Amino acid sequence: MNFAPENSKILTGFLPNLRRFIQIYRGYEQPFWMSQGFLAISALFTLLIPLMSQSLIDDGIIPGNRDAMVRAVLWMVLFAVCSAVFTIANAYYAVQFAERTAHAVRMRQYRKIQTFTFGNLDQFPTSDLMVRMTSDVTAIKGAVQQVILSLAQAPVMFVGALFLIYRNSPGLMWILLLVIPAVLAILAVFLFKISPLFEVQQQKLDDLNQVLQESLAGVRVVKAFVQGDYENRRYDRANQAFRQASLHPMRYVAALQPSFFLIVNLATALVLWFGGRAVSQGDSTVGELMAFTQYLVTILVPLVVLATITPQVTAAEASAERMFEVMDTLPDIDQPSQPVLPSATATTQGRIVFENVSFGYPAPPGETPTPVLRNINLTIEPGQTVAFLGATGSGKSTLVNLIPRFYDVTEGRILIDGIDVRDLAPEILHQWVGIALQEAVLFSGTVRENVGYGRPEAEQEELVAAAAAADAHGFISTIPEGYDAPVARRGSNFSGGQRQRISIARALAVQPKILILDDSTSALDMATEARVQEAVQDLMAATTKLYVAQRISTVLTADRIFLLEAGELVAQGTHETLLASSPLYQDIYQSQLGGAPL
Template sequence: MDIVKKLYRICRPHLLRLVLAVSAMFILTGLGMVRPYLAMLLIDRGIKGQEYALIPQLAVAVIIISAARGVFHFTQYFLVEGFGQRSVYDLRNALYRKLQTLSWSFYDDAQTGQLMARLTGDVEGIRVFLSAGVIRYCDFVFMVGFTLIVLFTINWSLTLVALVFLPFLAYAVFRFDRTIRPAYAAIQEEMAHLTSILQENVTGVRVVKAFAQEPEEIRKFAAQNQQVRNRRLFSADIWAAFFPYLGLLSNVSAVLVLWYGGTLVMRGDLTFGALVAFSSYIWTLIWPIRELGWMTNLLEQALAAGARVMEILERQPSIADAPDAVGLAGVRGHVEFRQVRFAFSRGEEVLQGIDLSAPPGKITGILGTTGSGKTSLVNLMGRFYDVSSGSVLIDGHDVRKVKLQDLRSSIGYVLQETFLFSASIRENIAYGRPGASMGEVEAAAKAAAAHDFIAELPYGYDTVVGERGVGLSGGQKQRVAMARAFLKDPRILVLDDATASVDMETERDIQDALRRLMLGRTTFIIAHRISSVMHADEIVLLERGRVVERGTHDRLLSTGSIYADIYRIQFRDREGMVREPAPAGGGDV
């Protein structure tokens, strides 16, 4: 019931539509009760009583009732579908808003396919129940209530005989509910895993093909698909056992009515028309009871889906604005790390006692091997994670006390793995400033040395790039990313291995654009290559989360340090490549 209460809170703004739909259903059900009564009048008075003038009147009444039922049926369907669609619209938006507010730590563990399954399949399961299941439950209550009143009015003893099967039905529904709910929860979990496999395979299809792993991926998908099939077959077995039992109870009730009702007619205690009407009412009662299994099915699917959806909606972001958070206006770009220590939730410390000060407008190079903590360090600056101890300050403000929107708006990122949205190049460049004019977009592209290649594309800035920038080279994607940073115009800039995935010639072109981008900004350059950081005002060498060396390029070279060893290793081959080859012969020509 806890899930029902939570779903109710989401649906509450649209309850008026549901109330009106239920009212229409109430009238619709009441009108449905009149037709068997008219049949009783037709038999007992019109035919047996020879009141032939009554027959046309009854026919007109049937037509009027049928027309009225059509109007109320349309009204009920229109209103309840609107209730379901509007409620799910709010739910889907709430889910997406929540996903936007959740911190990076949530996405460290979450599977994209699982999240997609909850946003699509689970939400759709809830919609079906809200649009169809809720009104059918109301119809069940009205139908059973009206029918029992009419049945007891016609003949109370025959009604008691007809209802002998109800305790058995209640037991069957209870057992069905206890069995089918975990079965549906298991189906949705397996479907989410299947979606994850599909999503990962489609995203990584180039890797799959490069390693010729298509057969293995097909095997994995088929194995998970078999799990889904098995779960669905198990639920089908439950249904197969439940519905024949319902049918048996229904037929037993009908047989009892015919036997005992016929006896009453022969004894003169019940008219033939009343028996015909009673039989019609019994089937009016049996049909919604037989539908109870289908309605329970919708309910259980919605509850299982609701539990999975609420798991996300109730997840609290680990990073959020503090109650006393302040704005960050007029950023100068002075960044400080004071005794910073950091560890992910389930691992050893990634950073240990980092002290670092980057004055406004200065360039800091951060060098280190993979896993040394370079990226983790700058992620703390944008507060994508919080420090375990110590503090990170911008212009003297602890980032934990600054509004996230202001903080992240003041920092621009150009990453090694450039992500471009499946949209036009103009929209990708203007992503940080959606309201930017075309002139501003072009100016940013020119500054990033991207304008020329964009102008040569079929539709220029309106060219739609493929998913994740497919269709552009690595260097072109990096230039678009730099144009995006230029347009955002941040006071603090983070270049995370921005040239690591391009060739040396492209790197030289990008470096020219980067120098323009870094001008006057506090910049952090994360790199493996010394060539990317050698012109920095300060170079920090990290090893296993600690600062082991720091200083300018010349100073670090002169000390014969670890940095100097890295320099010699990286530049030895390059110097050998540019050295002139010796002549093949030594004599004069």
């Protein structure tokens, strides 16, 4: 048998995972014990049926005793009904327990994902997390339900049938000594072969879902560039890979059950042959032979059931490994052990200082991170309006993402009002810093819920003021439902410019001391952008405002412009100063505005 490392994970991972699931079930053990109690009782009633079969034949049919026949049949019917009733009760609680498992696993993963930083989300793509939250949870739930439906049955029927066989037909016990090891050997080979195959299957499902998500999210681009055939081929490649990965474990699954039935049939043939000889020699009765055959099946049926659910359990084990991979992932930004909590009377100024800041995104093991920002030193005074300008990839968005600690600096430090952002409690930091990201993401719900997302307790007047400053109140007012208008998934029922303005209003509604607008007016025309900037300036006069832009028109009125190139701060000053002193700024100005007078 091949005990390769991927196969040995079954042994090393199963028990720890089982212990962790037991922790999940703390306080919810009653449905489990109820189900197993009912199942054990059902198994006991099932064990009594062969005894009545033996009595029916030996005491009723052969001697022609009608009363004995009727009595045996009635007992058989009673035991069968009782077994069915308790089996149904077991199923009732098993379903409850399985659904509880799915609910608990989903919530634990979801809460964990909410703690992830941007770096963690870089590690787990959205399609990957979707598979873990859906397909993997379904696999775990299905396996738990099947196990609960048969867990107590196997040992009760196994031990009970062995005892009754030993009592009635000890001469045929040797058949069991052949059959049971053969069944267990097949199960062991199957288990060690199939587990790594299910892991590969889930990985291919991740790849398939990633292609699907990209294609559906970008369907308008696909249509615009007439690339439907290309996307069909790309999806077909991923689908073919998933099909092949699914076929490999299914081949083992397809062979497993027939193998068990072969053993059952061979064992039955041996029983009939040797048992028949014992009956003909007067060493046994027909009823005992019939009862032995039934008990043999009674012993082997739980093993066949185990063979049936083993693929599900093995797939669920792979899914559990993936679930716990999410659960065990630590946020790559450490929280301060003794966070600074400014007093309620302290006044937040919004002064930002970068001291020798460098940053590089985490690299795979064994590789050196490539610096994205190098030795950034700058100071932004309270209430200033500053702008970060530069070509795509110059590090503008990365720089402002360091302020609310979406990522942590690699070197140096960032101070807000003299406090290192790494020493601030996260809830305080995110109260101080409001941000409208590059991608204007809206949530399904209402306009009101989206504008007030960061501050649900805000009054209607405050939401309207924020929306007005973002130049969103006008188009919201034209909708019949107004602020109660529905927002479709990802805001698809609004234009790109409208989504951006609602996103800006959401950032303003928080009333932060530091406002970051990360290229969040790129979908607006210049006139609308100018109105938004002017209104934001009026509404948030005391707030430190940071604009990230590629259009020079966005930064013209800023108190200070920081010019970045290839991750370095190459110039800073007002528009007039940079236009007179910076060749790079002059090139940007000439290329975008053609030297037009302002």
